[in-house]
Amino acid sequence: xxxxxxxxxxxxxxxxxxxxxxxxxxxxxxxxxxxxxxxxxxxxxxxxxxxxxxxxxxxxxxxxxxxxxxxxxxxxxxxxxxxxxxxxxxxxxxxxxxxxxxxxxxxxxxxxxxxxxxxxxxxxxxxxxxxxxxxxxxxxxxxxxxxxxxxxxxxxxxxxxxxxxxxxxxxxxxxxxxxxxxxxxxxxxxxxxxxxxxxxxxxxxxxxxxxxxxxxxxxxxxxxxxxxxxxxxxxxxxxxxxxxxxxxxxxxxxxxxxxxxxxxxxxxxxxxxxxxxxxxxxxxxxxxxxxxxxxxxxxxxxxxxxxxxxxxxxxxxxxxxxxxxxxxxxxxxxxxxxxxxxxxxxxxxxxxxxxxxxxxxxxxxxxxxxxxxxxxxxxxxxxxxxxxxxxxxxxxxxxxxxxxxxxxxxxxxxxxxxxxxxxxxxxxxxxxxxx
Amino acid sequence: xxxxxxxxxxxxxxxxxxxxxxxxxxxxxxxxxxxxxxxxxxxxxxxxxxxxxxxxxxxxxxxxxxxxxxxxxxxxxxxxxxxxxxxxxxxxxxxxxxxxxxxxxxxxxxxxxxxxxxxxxxxxxxxxxxxxxxxxxxxxxxxxxxxxxxxxxxxxxxxxxxxxxxxxxxxxxxxxxxxxxxxxxxxxxxxxxxxxxxxxxxxxxxxxxxxxxxxxxxxxxxxxxxxxxxxxxxxxxxxxxxxxxxxxxxxxxxxxxxxxxxxxxxxxxxxxxxxxxxxxxxxxxxxxxxxxxxxxxxxxxxxxxxxxxxxxxxxxxxxxxxxxxxxxxxxxxxxxxxxxxxxxxxxxxxxxxxxxxxxxxxxxxxxxxxxxxxxxxxxxxxxxxxxxxxxxxxxxxxxxxxxxxxxxxxxxxxxxxxxxxxxxxxxxxxxxxxx
Numbered sequence: 019x020x021x022x023x024x025x026x027x028x029x030x031x032x033x034x035x036x037x038x039x040x041x042x043x044x045x046x047x048x049x050x051x052x053x054x055x056x057x058x059x060x061x062x063x064x065x066x067x068x069x070x071x072x073x074x075x076x077x078x079x080x081x082x083x084x085x086x087x088x089x090x091x092x093x094x095x096x097x098x099x100x101x102x103x104x105x106x107x108x109x110x111x112x113x114x115x116x117x118x119x120x121x122x123x124x125x126x127x128x129x130x131x132x133x134x135x136x137x138x139x140x141x142x143x144x145x146x147x148x149x150x151x152x153x154x155x156x157x158x159x160x161x162x163x164x165x166x167x168x169x170x171x172x173x174x175x176x177x178x179x180x181x182x183x184x185x186x187x188x189x190x191x192x193x194x195x196x197x198x199x200x201x202x203x204x205x206x207x208x209x210x211x212x213x214x215x216x217x218x219x220x221x222x223x224x225x226x227x228x229x230x231x232x233x234x235x236x237x238x239x240x241x242x243x244x245x246x247x248x249x250x251x252x253x254x255x256x257x258x259x260x261x262x263x264x265x266x267x268x269x270x271x272x273x274x275x276x277x278x279x280x281x282x283x284x285x286x287x288x289x290x291x292x293x294x295x296x297x298x299x300x301x302x303x304x305x306x307x308x309x310x311x312x313x314x315x316x317x318x319x320x321x322x323x324x325x326x327x328x329x330x331x332x333x334x335x336x337x338x339x340x341x342x343x344x345x346x347x348x349x350x351x352x353x354x355x356x357x358x359x360x361x362x363x364x365x366x367x368x369x370x371x372x373x374x375x376x377x378x379x380x381x382x383x384x385x386x387x388x389x390x391x392x393x394x395x396x397x398x399x400x401x402x403x404x405x406x407x408x409x410x411x412x413x414x415x416x417x418x419x420x421x422x423x424x425x426x427x428x429x430x431x432x433x434x435x436x437x438x439x440x441x442x443x444x445x446x447x448x449x450x451x452x453x
Numbered sequence: 454x455x456x457x458x459x460x461x462x463x464x465x466x467x468x469x470x471x472x473x474x475x476x477x478x479x480x481x482x483x484x485x486x487x488x489x490x491x492x493x494x495x496x497x498x499x500x501x502x503x504x505x506x507x508x509x510x511x512x513x514x515x516x517x518x519x520x521x522x523x524x525x526x527x528x529x530x531x532x533x534x535x536x537x538x539x540x541x542x543x544x545x546x547x548x549x550x551x552x553x554x555x556x557x558x559x560x561x562x563x564x565x566x567x568x569x570x571x572x573x574x575x576x577x578x579x580x581x582x583x584x585x586x587x588x589x590x591x592x593x594x595x596x597x598x599x600x601x602x603x604x605x606x607x608x609x610x611x612x613x614x615x616x617x618x619x620x621x622x623x624x625x626x627x628x629x630x631x632x633x634x635x636x637x638x639x640x641x642x643x644x645x646x647x648x649x650x651x652x653x654x655x656x657x658x659x660x661x662x663x664x665x666x667x668x669x670x671x672x673x674x675x676x677x678x679x680x681x682x683x684x685x686x687x688x689x690x691x692x693x694x695x696x697x698x699x700x701x702x703x704x705x706x707x708x709x710x711x712x713x714x715x716x717x718x719x720x721x722x723x724x725x726x727x728x729x730x731x732x733x734x735x736x737x738x739x740x741x742x743x744x745x746x747x748x749x750x751x752x753x754x755x756x757x758x759x760x761x762x763x764x765x766x767x768x769x770x771x772x773x774x775x776x777x778x779x780x781x782x783x784x785x786x787x788x789x790x791x792x793x794x795x796x797x798x799x800x801x802x803x804x805x806x807x808x809x810x811x812x813x814x815x816x817x818x819x820x821x822x823x824x825x826x827x828x829x830x831x832x833x834x835x836x837x838x839x840x841x842x843x844x845x846x847x848x849x850x851x852x853x854x855x856x857x858x859x860x861x862x863x864x865x866x867x868x869x870x871x872x873x874x875x876x877x878x879x880x881x882x883x884x885x886x887x888x
Contacts (some may be wrong), residue, residue, distance in 0.1 A: 021752040030745045046734040050741055055797045075479040098639050113763040122757070143766075151482055153758030167483040168758045194605035269772070325766065387772045392798065395852040399783060405791030406779035406853060408798040415801070419811075 019065060020155060025162040029057055049261035068165045071154035073100030076171040078149075083176040083319070086144050090175060092118070094135040094152065098127035108135050109153040111168075116147035116175070141177040143338045144272070146233055150172045174192030178318040179272065180327075183280040183437035190284050190441045197449050215243045231364040247289035249453035251444075252340055252376075253278045257324055258298040258331035260355040266433045273383050274353035275321050279314065281351060284441050286313050288448065293343045296324050299332045306343065333364035337371040349377045349453050351440070356382040356430065358413045359420070366420055373425035379450050380421050381440050382413065384430040460590075481761075524570045524685055526550045526711040532687035534651075537699055541709060544700070548709045553717040555579055561587050565708040570594040572680060575714040577602045585669075585676060588710070592677045592702055594685060595639065604667070604676045608649060610663030611642035611680075619663050620714065623654035625802050627701025631694030634663055638681030664698075677702055704853045788842045792851055796837055799855045803837075806863050822858070825865045833858065 032053035040046025079093040082355040092112075098104045098168075104127040112118040116139050123135035139145055156165040225240050233241040249397040255261075255278060282292045286309055291323035292329050294317050296303035303320035305313065331354070340350055350372055356362060365380070372378045391407035394400050418428040447453055462765045484492065517881040521528035525549060526538040540549050546722050548561040561567060567588040574597050581603035585591055595601055601608050619636050621628040631654075645651050650670055653662035663856070665678045679702075703709055733780070782791050804813045807821045819837055825831040833841075836858055842848040 020755045021748055023752055026745060026748045026752050029741070029748050032741050033738050036737050036741060040734040040737060042733040043736055044733070046737040050737040053741075054744070072481045072483075072485075098573070107757075109757045111758050111761050112762050115763060115765075141869050150761070152759060155757065166757075170480045170482050218779050262767065263769050263773075265771045269766070313645075319616055383771075385771050385775075388775055391775065392771075393856070395849065395856055398849065401795075401852045402783040402791055403775070403779040405782055405794045406775050409778065409794040412794065412797055412801075434670075 019263075021061075022157070022164060024160075025057075025061060028060070028162065028167045028184050032057065043067070060160065061163040062276045062385055064160040065163040065165065066083065067102075067103035067160075068158035068163070069098070069106075069165040070100050071104075071106060071156040071165050072169075073098065074104065074106075074154055074169060075099055076152050076169050077185070078171050078173045080173050080175055081443055082180050083262040083322070084139065085178045085318075086141060086180040089117075089138050089140045090140050092137045092149075092173070092175075094171070095132055095136070096125060096127060096135060096154075097132040098129050103128050104154075105157045105159075107155045107157070107385075109155075110135070110149060111151045111153060112137075112139065112149045115141060115143040115172045117141045133358070137436050142177070143177055145325065146174055146176050146323060168304040176319065176322045177336050178322045179275045179279065181276065181314075181318065182274040184283065186280060186282060186438040186441060187283055190280075190438070190445065191287050193445055194288050194448070195224045197445070201409050213396055215241060246451065246453065249290040249448075250346055251281070251285045251292045251453075252343050252348050252350045253281060253292065253294045254336065254340065254350065254352050255294070255296040255299065255303075255324075256331050256352070256354035257302050259328050260324065260331070260357065260361070262326035262328070263355070264382065265383050265387075268433050270355055270383050270403050270417050271324070271326050273436055274381075276433075277353060277381060278321075278346055279317060279331065280437040280441050281444055282317055283400045284444060285312055290377045290453065294320070295339060295343065296320070297331075297336065298327045299335070301339070301413040302327070308427060312425055317376075324428045333366065333368045334367055340372065340376070347376055348381065349444070349447065351444075352380045354380065354382060356380065356414050356417045356421070358410075360415055362420075366417070366424065369421060369426050377447065378426035379429060379440070379443060379447075380426055381429040381436060382414075383433050383436055386432040449451060463725045481485065488736065492593065502859065522570060522713060524682055529687065531686065533687050534685050534690075536687045537685055537690050537696075537703075538711060540700065541694075541704060544704060545707065546704055546709050547707060548711055549850045551710050551712040552713075552715045554584065554714070555717075557584065557587065557712050558561065560708075560710050563709050564589055564706045565710055566590040566592065566703055566706050567710045567712055568592045568594065568601075568685075568703060569712050569714075570685075571597065571714045573595040574599065574714065574715075576600075576717045577720070578719065584712075586589055586672070588674070590675045590677070590706065591681060593818060594679050595682045596641075596678050601678075605651070605678060607644060607648060608665050608667065608678060609644070611640035611658075614638055614657035614663060614681075616657035619693075621654055622656055623653050623664075625650055625652055625664065627698055628654040628664055630701050631698035633694050634696055634698060635681070635683055635689050635693050638663065638683055641678055641680050786845075788845070788848045792842055794847055795852055795855055799859055800837060802859060803862055806859070809882065821864055825869065826858070826861045826864075828861075830856075848888055860886075 032050065036046050036049045040049045075097045077095040077097070079095070082091045084090040092110065092444055094108070094109065094110055096106075104125070106123060106125055106127070110123070111119060118137055118139050121137055123137070125135055132365055139147075141186045143363060151168045152171045153166065153168045158164065171326045194446040209290065215228060216239065218227060218240050222240050226240045226242075228239050231241075247307065255271070255274050257271060261269065261274065263270055265273065270337045278294060284291045284293065286325045291307075291309070292305075292313060293307075294303070294305040297299060302324045308316045313382045338351075340348075352365070354365065356365075369378065369380075388410050389402045391400075393404070395404050418430065421428050427443065429436070429439050429443050482486035490497070521530045521533050523532040524534045527533045527535055527550060538550075541548050549556075551560055551678055553559045557567060565588045567584065567590070569584060570593075574593070576599070578599055581600050585604045591604070593604060596604070598610075614637055615638060620635040621632055623629065637857055640657050641653075642661045643651055643665060645660065651667045652666045652668075653660070653664070654666070657663065663679070663681055667676045667678070668674070669676070679685075684695050685699055690699060728741065753881075781787070799819055800815060801820055802813060804811060804818050807818070807825055809818055809821060815838065819830060819833050820836075822828075823833045826833075836851065836854045840847070842851055
């Protein structure tokens with residue numbers, strides 16, 4: 019049972035008869051008592067006449083997933099199974115970060131009929147957002163006292179990572195296409211294969227002239243090459259404790275998601291096979307053997323539920339995980355964070371095992387605040403901050419140098435720049451035939 | 454259309470079907486009032502039991518208010534006089550308990566006895582005189598100065614009795630029948646000389662008495678003054694001849710008025726109080742406003758369904774280690790360490806700027822930078838290694854000088870011959886294939 023503002027107002031109006039008809043204390047107290055009885059009777063009558071909020075059946079229609087930053091419509095169908103006309107206010111009790119706001123639906127349902135209450139959800143956090151209950155507040159005909167009950171109507175919606183980095187995709191695909199049909203590549207290696215013969219045009223590299231074909235055709239022919247296809251790419255995401263830190267108001271993990279998604283999109287266009295693994299001490303998410311559109315949708319789906327764990331990354335298990343994915347030569351992309359040398363010993367100790375078989379790229383977010391702090395030298399505090407920032411940058415540089423020495427490649431960039439930088443590195447490796 | 458023609462009983466059925474099979478299984482989370490009562494029945498019963506026990510306990514021990522008023526006729530405590538009053542009633546005396554002079558006036562008859570015990574001196578002289586004239590026999594217990602002035606002007610105070618025993622030693626029947634009284638207590642004194650209308654009993658000295666009886670010479674009314682109230686209280690009435698004395702003094706007539714003055718006897722003086730001036734409806738309206746406040750609190754405070762819980766991520770800024778290290782440097786005045794970090798970073802950047810590579814020797818870097826910028830090598834060496842900062846001001850000066858050197862070097866390099874070597878050694882792969 020709940021009260022309405024109207025009831026409070028009605029109660030307050032009792033002051034008028036008390037003042038008018040109560041010259042003495044006794045008479046006024048009598049009028050007060052009469053007014054209270056009157057108001058309580060009206061309220062009870064209202065309550066008795068209100069339809070039961072329990073006699074409502076709820077059906078929910080929800081999209082299964084929504085991309086972060088976009089809106090979805092939650093539809094709630096309420097059927098009045100009671101005998102009376104239901105005049106109700108409905109609250110759909112979504113978790114706060116589902117972005118439902120404080121919207122309350124107002125419905126009037128004649129007995130036996132069904133009404134739709136729709137709600138726009140604009141989630142502001144990745145993951146799975148849930149709703150358990152629907153609360154119905156049934157108003158009486160006078161609107162004084164209401165009946166209220168909560169009904170179980172569970173629902174869930176999966177909020178996918180936003181993939182803002184997809185804006186970089188067209189330019190990178192265009193750059194990838196340029197690799198096709200080029201007469202020569204910088205380094206001709208395992209990753210390139212013979213494509214076709216075509217007539218020589220001015221500007222072509224004379225080294226790629228195929229003399230045998232020229233002799234056959236009587237015209238100068240050149241060989242063209244294309245990047246090799248069907249290479250393996252393994253994206254391994256570190257979901258350990260360091261991935262929880264926020265850089266530019268975005269957790270490292272989310273930046274890694276963006277980078278992984280852009281790389282996967284690009285890779286599937288280039289015709290390579292992508293396997294995705296999120297790992298700290300156990301596998302948090304895995305996408306294997308998917309191609310095309312299914313790949314991205316499976317990846318965002320598994321990413322939606324991954325949160326940073328408060329445990330140290332188990333680097334010793336990483337080679338085994340990669341081996342379980344593929345035994346061939348592959349491009350292994352480790353999305354992690356490069357910090358101080360001490361914190362990176364785990365990574366450095368297993369890199370030789372990986373670089374022996376695979377091409378390895380270590381990608382890490384570089385905090386733009388650190389770079390800015392290193393260049394700001396105003397007062398006393400700032401000079402010490404600059405020193406600390408410089409020290410942090412030197413640590414990153416040292417670890418990066420160590421990683422390069424072990425035969426792996428390093429990509430560091432600010433959160434906004436990391437996904438395109440990683441994609442560029444992939445294209446460069448592909449052009450160099452190192453996949 | 455057919456739905457509008459069906460009877461209400463039929464109309465409910467298609468409505469239920471329209472709701473769908475699974476929707477009809479909606480369960481209600483809010484317990485019904487009956488279920489709530491059943492669940493909390495133990496506490497309800499326990500509270501009721503405690504309440505009942507408390508009420509019974511109060512009723513049983515109801516009469517024995519710890520102290521009560523001294524000599525009150527309905528007070529069974531040691532200081533009260535209920536024993537005496539009850540015995541008098543058993544003897545057929547009508548005892549009326551009076552709390553104000555008006556009540557005494559209404560209760561007193563032609564042949565009545567009045568007992569007055571004005572512990573707090575509520576009565577003024579005129580009231581006391583009036584009281585003396587009301588009844589044929591007046592017993593004044595522990596008279597104060599005003600009472601003596603009004604009723605027996607010749608009698609004075611005699612101090613505390615120091616006699617071992619108090620024997621009657623007079624012709625007053627009640628006194629002679631009692632024989633002796635509880636020793637100690639206050640006494641009254643009768644001045645030397647013949648006073649035919651004044652009788653003193655129970656002498657403790659030559660002219661101090663524990664009972665003084667004064668007869669009005671015009672009306673013949675008797676005023677008995679008993680300075681010691683202990684004679685009448687429950688604690689002492691059974692000792693010595695107290696009971697006989699009290700019964701003899703109070704019991705000669707059929708009617709006894711037991712008068713203990715209260716606040717009602719005080720004459721009302723001064724301007725009318727606030728309560729007299731406010732209209733009668735003010736208190737009830739205040740009560741109504743309090744109720745409105747409670748109702749408004751219920752109206753606004755009642756939740757629309759249960760709270761929804763959600764696990765939120767912890768927000769950790771990645772730059773926190775940087776800030777911590779900066780504060781550590783600043784607190785321990787680690788100037789050398791701070792400037793070292795700044796210098797190492799600067800030297801590495803300078804080496805890259807002038808095209809020497811990361812592993813170039815420091816002397817080489819200094820010489821090249823001095824050459825390019827046109828500064829003295831000693832000055833460059835001082836900034837890059839030589840100077841040891843001993844104060845924060847020097848540290849800041851060095852930090853700014855380092856930055857200035859870097860800026861000057863990069864400007865000189867840009868203005869002079871383009872350092873093509875550097876771009877070959879560190880090719881930015883992302884830029885290489887830009888269209």
